[in-house]
Amino acid sequence: MRRAIYNEAESDLLGAAQLIAKDSSEANPGTVTIDRAYRHRFGPAPRDHAYFAIWSAQGAIVGASDPLPPHISRPIDLPPVDGPRPFSTREHKDELEVIIRGPNATQILVGRPLAKEGDRLRALLRNLLAAGGVVLAIGAFAAWRLANRIVRPIEQLTVAAEQISATRLDQRLELPLASSEIQRLVEVFNRMLSHLQSSFEQQVRFTADASHELRTPVTVILTQADHTLSRPRSNGEYAEALEACLRAARRMKRLVDDLLLLARADAGRLDAPHESCDLAEVARSTLEMLEPLARERDVRIESQLQPTFIEGDAAQLSQVVANLVTNAIDHSAAASQVFVSVYSRRQRAYLVVADAGEGVPVEYQPRLFERFYQGDKSRSRQLGQGAGLGLSIVAEIVSLHHGTVDLSSTPARGTTLTVELPLRAVETPVPTPKAD
Amino acid sequence: MRLLVVEDDPDLRRLVAEVLLEAEYAVDIAADGDEGLLKAQAWEYDAIVLDLMLPKRDGWSFIDVLRRTKATPVLILSARDGLSDRVQGLDLGADDYLTKPFERLELIARVRALIRRAAGQASAVQSIGDITLNLRSRLASRGEEMLDLTAREFALLEYLATHRGRVVSRTELYDHLFDETDDSLSNLLDVHVSNLRKKLGRDVIQTRRGQGYVIPE
Numbered sequence: 206m207r208r209a210i211y212n213e214a215e216s217d218l219l220g221a222a223q224l225i226a227k228d229s230s231e232a233n234p235g236t237v238t239i240d241r242a243y244r245h246r247f248g249p250a251p252r253d254h255a256y257f258a259i260w261s262a263q264g265a266i267v268g269a270s271d272p273l274p275p276h277i278s279r280p281i282d283l284p285p286v287d288g289p290r291p292f293s294t295r296e297h298k299d300e301l302e303v304i305i306r307g308p309n310a311t312q313i314l315v316g317r318p319l320a321k322e323g324d325r326l327r328a329l330l331r332n333l334l335a336a337g338g339v340v341l342a343i344g345a346f347a348a349w350r351l352a353n354r355i356v357r358p359i360e361q362l363t364v365a366a367e368q369i370s371a372t373r374l375d376q377r378l379e380l381p382l383a384s385s386e387i388q389r390l391v392e393v394f395n396r397m398l399s400h401l402q403s404s405f406e407q408q409v410r411f412t413a414d415a416s417h418e419l420r421t422p423v424t425v426i427l428t429q430a431d432h433t434l435s436r437p438r439s440n441g442e443y444a445e446a447l448e449a450c451l452r453a454a455r456r457m458k459r460l461v462d463d464l465l466l467l468a469r470a471d472a473g474r475l476d477a478p479h480e481s482c483d484l485a486e487v488a489r490s491t492l493e494m495l496e497p498l499a500r501e502r503d504v505r506i507e508s509q510l511q512p513t514f515i516e517g518d519a520a521q522l523s524q525v526v527a528n529l530v531t532n533a534i535d536h537s538a539a540a541s542q543v544f545v546s547v548y549s550r551r552q553r554a555y556l557v558v559a560d561a562g563e564g565v566p567v568e569y570q571p572r573l574f575e576r577f578y579q580g581d582k583s584r585s586r587q588l589g590q591g592a593g594l595g596l597s598i599v600a601e602i603v604s605l606h607h608g609t610v611d612l613s614s615t616p617a618r619g620t621t622l623t624v625e626l627p628l629r630a631v632e633t634p635v636p637t638p639k640a641d
Numbered sequence: 642m643r644l645l646v647v648e649d650d651p652d653l654r655r656l657v658a659e660v661l662l663e664a665e666y667a668v669d670i671a672a673d674g675d676e677g678l679l680k681a682q683a684w685e686y687d688a689i690v691l692d693l694m695l696p697k698r699d700g701w702s703f704i705d706v707l708r709r710t711k712a713t714p715v716l717i718l719s720a721r722d723g724l725s726d727r728v729q730g731l732d733l734g735a736d737d738y739l740t741k742p743f744e745r746l747e748l749i750a751r752v753r754a755l756i757r758r759a760a761g762q763a764s765a766v767q768s769i770g771d772i773t774l775n776l777r778s779r780l781a782s783r784g785e786e787m788l789d790l791t792a793r794e795f796a797l798l799e800y801l802a803t804h805r806g807r808v809v810s811r812t813e814l815y816d817h818l819f820d821e822t823d824d825s826l827s828n829l830l831d832v833h834v835s836n837l838r839k840k841l842g843r844d845v846i847q848t849r850r851g852q853g854y855v856i857p858e
Binding site: 413 | 650652653655656657659660694720721740742744745
């Protein structure tokens with residue numbers, strides 16, 4: 206850059222020198238007169254002030270600008286006449302001087318300070334710096350914006366996430382201005398919150414239902430004892446009171462057992478079934494236990510049990526049979542029948558419990574396996590039945606045995622529950638599980 | 642005073658009825674919302690003890706329908722203790738709310754207060770001339786002298802005193818003093834009134850021929 210400016214100044218001076226040489230040759234050779242215009246051209250402003258000097262062949266100054274800078278002296282070497290550069294240059298401080306040969310072996314020197322070029326260079330530098338600064342500023346701003354786009358939403362996300370607690374799980378994150386990546390993150394986060402909220406609500410409802418179910422037997426025991434002790438009673442009255450307390454305590458025990466089983470299943474701490482057992486034998490011994498209940502309700506249990514060996518826990522499977530059959534008895538009219546069958550088909554074991562009761566209305570069916578769900582509360586409660594945990598326990602145990610439960614029900618015709626379990630891989634006769 | 646207990650749990654239903662019977666109330670029972678509503682609409686109960694989670698018709702619906710025709714005081718007795726349950730029950734027109742498990746004496750006290758408030762009496766002690774009736778201890782006295790009244794006599798006196806100044810018909814008295822299992826003959830009322838007059842004096846209870854009995858203000 207500097208070189209180009211220098212060259213430009215050089216050719217400028219060279220042109221002036223050649224003009225002077227031409228003028229002086231056309232005029233009177235030997236004596237050189239300088240046109241006023243040139244003097245003027247070389248300018249009055251001190252920092253641009255150009256100057257020239259003409260030396261004769263003898264070395265005397267024959268013409269010069271006025272004033273002439275004091276340092277000017279006659280060049281020692283004659284500049285070349287031909288070649289690519291038929292002149293010579295020299296620099297003195299800030300001044301650049303061009304020397305050419307004039308007519309009659311005169312030497313013509315034209316010089317001027319390079320102030321203008323210095324200005325241009327400085328201006329250039331200034332411009333460069335300014336441009337650089339602007340570019341830098343723009344870059345910084347862009348970087349700041351970009352960082353903001355990324356960091357700010359994350360900060361908002363953090364703040365919002367911190368405000369969400371167990372008691373405020375219904376809140377969702379909202380970031381309408383965020384980039385698509387952040388939006389996706391927000392969506393994933395909100396979906397996770399929804400899951401969390403629903404399982405949390407389920408937990409809360411479960412606890413509320415459990416405590417609600419426990420309150421009635423507790424009330425019976427408390428009030429019965431308080432009432433009976435409020436004045437002296439006959440032996441018969443004491444016996445009745447104790448029986449009522451016993452019934453309530455049994456109900457609590459069953460509820461607590463059920464809750465414990467479900468809690469273990471939730472925690473994944475139910476023992477995985479490993480023993481080989483005959484589902485038919487489990488069903489037979491369980492039905493024996495249920496016979497008194499069936500008689501009391503005037504319901505007959507019909508069973509068809511084929512030896513069917515599966516991998517399982519006999520006690521848990523017995524509970525499955527008991528819950529299903531008790532349910533069936535509860536929903537049967539007097540003098541009706543409950544059918545229980547166990548058989549194997551295509552490497553699967555089946556336990557089928559069918560009643561001829563009033564059936565389950567379609568709208569209740571999807572929720573039947575929910576905990577504490579009681580489609581028609583009147584029936585179960587009036588018969589002193591469970592709290593609505595029976596079928597959810599069946600579902601838990603069956604799924605632990607890698608099986609499925611299927612319900613089919615026709616209103617006024619009856620309900621059939623089918624448990625399907627994997628058959629034991631190799632059917633080997635094993636000692637029948639003890640009936641307890 | 643005659644009460645209705647609507648509760649689906651058989652043991653609890655029997656128990657609440659027994660507790661209130663021993664507190665000298667006549668008690669009817671109902672096992673579900675529909676049966677309860679039928680009885681509540683057919684009889685003039687002095688108060689109803691109502692469970693919320695009932696078969697056939699829940700407690701909220703029970704109150705909602707009952708309030709269209711009757712102002713019978715209702716005490717909700719429920720295992721549901723959520724604030725929204727209480728608020729909803731009271732908003733629908735229930736008069737009090739007690740959660741299970743409850744204390745036996747608190748149940749009795751609340752029923753007593755409910756009946757007193759419904760009759761416009763703030764105090765558990767009422768005076769008729771020089772006779773004092775303590776509704777809480779269920780004792781009657783004249784001055785320092787305790788009066789020896791049977792439970793039925795006290796109940797009869799209590800009902801007339803609570804509705805003092807109003808002529809109470811024999812049917813109304815009968816409805817409020819005997820429950821549905823009571824097969825006493827209606828002329829038993831006259832026997833009780835006559836016995837009371839012997840113990841209290843002739844003029845405390847007056848007979849309005851063809852209308853009923855009244856304790857004048």
